[in-house]
Amino acid sequence: MVDTLAEPTEKQSAAFHLKGSLFTLTVIQLLRSDMDAFAKQLREIIAQSPKFFAHAPVVVDLSAIDKQINDIDFIELNRELRFNTLVPVGVRGGQNKLHDQAKAAGLAVFPASKAEDFRVEKNKTQPEKKAAPVVKATSSAKLVTKPVRSGQQIYARGGDLIIVSTVSHGAELLADGNIHVYGTLRGRALAGVNGDDNARIFCKILDADMISIAGRYRLRDEKEDKMPQHNVQILLKDDQLEIAGFE
Amino acid sequence: MAKIIVVTSGKGGVGKTTTSAAFGTGLALRGYKTVVIDFDVGLRNLDLVMGCERRVVYDFVNVVNEESNLTQSLIKDKRVSNLYILPASQTRDKDALTKEGVERVLNELSKEFDYIICDSPAGIEKGAQLALYFADEAIIVTNPEVSSVRDSDRILGILASKSRRSENGQEHVKEHLLLTRYSPMRAERGDMLNIQDVTDILAIPLIGVIPESKAVLQASNAGVPVILDKLSEAGQAYSDVVGRFLGEERPHRFINAQKKGILSRIFKTKEEETV
Numbered sequence: 001m002v003d004t005l006a007e008p009t010e011k012q013s014a015a016f017h018l019k020g021s022l023f024t025l026t027v028i029q030l031l032r033s034d035m036d037a038f039a040k041q042l043r044e045i046i047a048q049s050p051k052f053f054a055h056a057p058v059v060v061d062l063s064a065i066d067k068q069i070n071d072i073d074f075i076e077l078n079r080e081l082r083f084n085t086l087v088p089v090g091v092r093g094g095q096n097k098l099h100d101q102a103k104a105a106g107l108a109v110f111p112a113s114k115a116e117d118f119r120v121e122k123n124k125t126q127p128e129k130k131a132a133p134v135v136k137a138t139s140s141a142k143l144v145t146k147p148v149r150s151g152q153q154i155y156a157r158g159g160d161l162i163i164v165s166t167v168s169h170g171a172e173l174l175a176d177g178n179i180h181v182y183g184t185l186r187g188r189a190l191a192g193v194n195g196d197d198n199a200r201i202f203c204k205i206l207d208a209d210m211i212s213i214a215g216r217y218r219l220r221d222e223k224e225d226k227m228p229q230h231n232v233q234i235l236l237k238d239d240q241l242e243i244a245g246f247e
Numbered sequence: 248m249a250k251i252i253v254v255t256s257g258k259g260g261v262g263k264t265t266t267s268a269a270f271g272t273g274l275a276l277r278g279y280k281t282v283v284i285d286f287d288v289g290l291r292n293l294d295l296v297m298g299c300e301r302r303v304v305y306d307f308v309n310v311v312n313e314e315s316n317l318t319q320s321l322i323k324d325k326r327v328s329n330l331y332i333l334p335a336s337q338t339r340d341k342d343a344l345t346k347e348g349v350e351r352v353l354n355e356l357s358k359e360f361d362y363i364i365c366d367s368p369a370g371i372e373k374g375a376q377l378a379l380y381f382a383d384e385a386i387i388v389t390n391p392e393v394s395s396v397r398d399s400d401r402i403l404g405i406l407a408s409k410s411r412r413s414e415n416g417q418e419h420v421k422e423h424l425l426l427t428r429y430s431p432m433r434a435e436r437g438d439m440l441n442i443q444d445v446t447d448i449l450a451i452p453l454i455g456v457i458p459e460s461k462a463v464l465q466a467s468n469a470g471v472p473v474i475l476d477k478l479s480e481a482g483q484a485y486s487d488v489v490g491r492f493l494g495e496e497r498p499h500r501f502i503n504a505q506k507k508g509i510l511s512r513i514f515k516t517k518e519e520e521t522v
Binding site for chain 1 (some may be wrong): 323397398400401403404405407408447448450
């Protein structure tokens with residue numbers, strides 16, 4: 001999955017270049033072959049934050065599917081994902097017999113993941129989501145070195161967001177993982193937007209309009225805290241946002 | 248090849264046209280062949296500020312639409328040699344400009360001129376986006392108040408994402424902050440943002456500070472770029488800006504409130520009372 005070839009012999013008149021590249025994709029780990037349950041849960045999740053899922057490419061991970069299961073209705077899976085504005089790209093892991101069915105449904109087959117961290121975590125704090133196709137951070141962080149200006153929105157899908165500059169009032173940072181700002185954070189910062197309670201926001205100077213972790217947010221108006229604050233982290237403690245220093 | 252400089256701000260009324268006129272005139276005074284283009288189609292002002300409104304025959308839109316050629320449309324300044332103006336159309340709107348047409352005109356001007364100054368309209372819509380699209384450098388005109396700073400921040404974001412340089416993955420458009428209508432006294436009192444506040448938020452290099460000055464309004468009304476008023480503080484400050492732009496070391500002037508003597512305390516000038 002490294003950058004590979006750019007065909008060296010093509011002429012000026014070539015209609016396209018062939019290139020390899022690396023992408024961050026959202027992975028849906030399928031736990032059962034029950035399509036009705038899948039559809040129900042997917043719709044619930046999408047309804048929570050439709051914007052984040054709009055036209056997102058997804059890979060369906062089959063590694064957690066019971067080996068006894070011989071059939072998965074990939075046509076229906078495909079249809080359900082597309083109905084919810086997701087773009088299914090392919091499958092990975094699981095049994096070969098399922099791969100053939102996936103191919104027949106027009107999906108690509110990716111090699112199984114070697115990393116352990118793709119496994120669905122049994123999240124104690126969110127029992128209602130136990131059987132969920134959890135959207136997890138699967139890639140390295142997104143790095144931004146230029147100031148983030150008013151009106152700009154940056155989303156680090158599936159990972160951390162690192163800003164090595166200032167974030168202006170009216171700018172918005174979103175990340176599935178943590179957010180790090182090595183400058184002044186004046187705009188909005190939303191970490192763990194797909195429900196990761198453990199996400200944190202770290203910043204050099206906090207002067208934010210809004211901060212949020214996993215859906216719990218605080219506006220500037222509500223704060224009795226003094227702003228700006230230097231060298232702080234924001235985390236969820238007992239379901240409350242807490243602004244803390246570093247010990 | 249000419250260098251294309253956009254004068255922009257997001258917010259209106261902060262001094263874009265005043266700056267375009269003064270800066271363009273300043274470059275021409277230094278011997279560079281300079282043209283100032285008014286991108287504010289429908290709300291043409293540059294010709295007034297530069298005192299050539301009665302000499303407009305063909306305008307920028309005519310050239311873009313190939314209804315006239317550049318020689319017919321360019322107005323040569325009567326005071327400063329090397330200085331030309333390409334006025335906007337007053338009867339059309341921003342849709343009269345096309346990216347292809349603007350590019351063709353800029354390419355043609357590039358062959359002859361050293362500097363092309365694009366005087367952007369206010370806003371972030373088509374006119375403003377076209378004015379900044381082809382820029383190599385940008386002068387961000389900002390007043391020391393929060394809404395102007397916010398709008399400048401927004402336009403900097405557009406500059407970073409929607410300019411030709413960013414779309415082609417070239418080196419970033421070089422940004423310069425120009426703080427205008429600055430009153431050191433009011434900044435000191437805390438009525439106005441100070442220089443540090445603004446540079447902290449916008450995080451781009453400061454090319455100059457133009458003090459609030461009656462000379463600016465007088466110059467606009469008289470149709471004489473304020474940089475030609477060598478006695479005024481604003482005129483001198485604009486000369487400094489041109490110098491810094493050309494790489495000279497010039498300390499910032501007119502940025503500290505003057506300590507008043509006993510006489511001036513007693514005989515308050517009218518200006519101080521009104522500001």
